[in-house]
Amino acid sequence: MIAEAALRQAVDTIREGRGLLCLDFGGGRLSAVEIEEGRVVAWASQELRPGALHDGAPGDVPRLAGRVHDLVVDAGINARRTRLTLLDEAAVSRTIVLPPMPPGDLVRAMRYAAERHLPFPVDRASWSWDVVEPSPSGQRVYLVATWIDVAERYDQMARAAGLRPEVLEPRSIAVARALGRDEAVLIEGGRGRLQLTLVLEGRPAFVAEVPTGPTDRQRRDALEQLLQRAYRHQATAAGVAGRVQETSRGAPSGRLAPLVIAGDLESVEFDLPVPALRATELVAGRLAAPAGFPAGAYLANLGLAMRSRR
Secondary structure, X not given: OOOHHHHHHHHXXXXXXXXXXXXXXXXXXXXXXXXXXXXXXXXXXXXXXXXOEEOOEEOOHHHHHHHHHHHHHHOOOOXXXXXXXXXXXXXXXXXXXXXXXXXXXXXXXXXXXXXXXXXXXXXXXXXXXXXXXXXXXXXXXXXXXXXXXXXXXXXXXXXXXXXXXXXXXXXHHHHHHHHOOOOEEEEEEEOOEEEEEEEEOOEEEEEEEEEOOOOHHHHXXXXXXXXXXXXXXXXXXXXXXXXXXXOOOOXXXXXXOOEEEEXXXXXXXXXXXXXXXXXXXXXXXXXXXXXXXXXXXXXXXXXXXXXXXX
């Protein structure tokens, strides 16, 4: 690992490129994808040591910067312009309904809404928003925020690695964008854990993670646990009264968001409780990539690349 002093000298080994680097820290892994002219040109990933991220933010900033620097150099990635995922445990999101108003008034209204809806003082928050659904009768706005010091630690880490951070975005938003579906239950498999992202109306509505053992039975039990939580959340979000009924196999009955599997789960054969789509096949063609690129293992990176610069 590069020491802090040496790192300041080593950043010059990353020469400027025309592309865009998208970094993800989810699932206990550090992953990088370089995009140039709308095409994937390089990618790499490695496991993160326990404690590299504390409460969703970089712990030892110089140490993590060294890991990022080494991964980028070893993968032959030249881009310095960088977009990064913010782990959802360090982010807050809210969907807010506002009355119709001119765009200029909306900016002031969102400041007031942030003061009301964020669980910490707005002056200590780094926050942004997007209009989800405008209409003559009102508009739904999606608000996301994190602590300023969390955002600063990501920024410091990226700059110490010789990169130019442009965007820090909650991971679930990037993943939902990569899927490009109005509804989905995404399960990502990694070493010792399964992570779920429930997408409703094109936006992340629920995120959860559970540990799991290495056997098929342990993974199946963990998967069914996550599905129960997701479908109950979906039922609540839809205003469905009463308890969600279950089939004999433990999966809820009724209309369900489609199940999508990604990461290690795509290459593991075991009996799923409901039919599933594979993320790699789902996102094929959304960004040009070389044959064999495992898109399902880099969903958040791809979602960052698809983001507009607003």
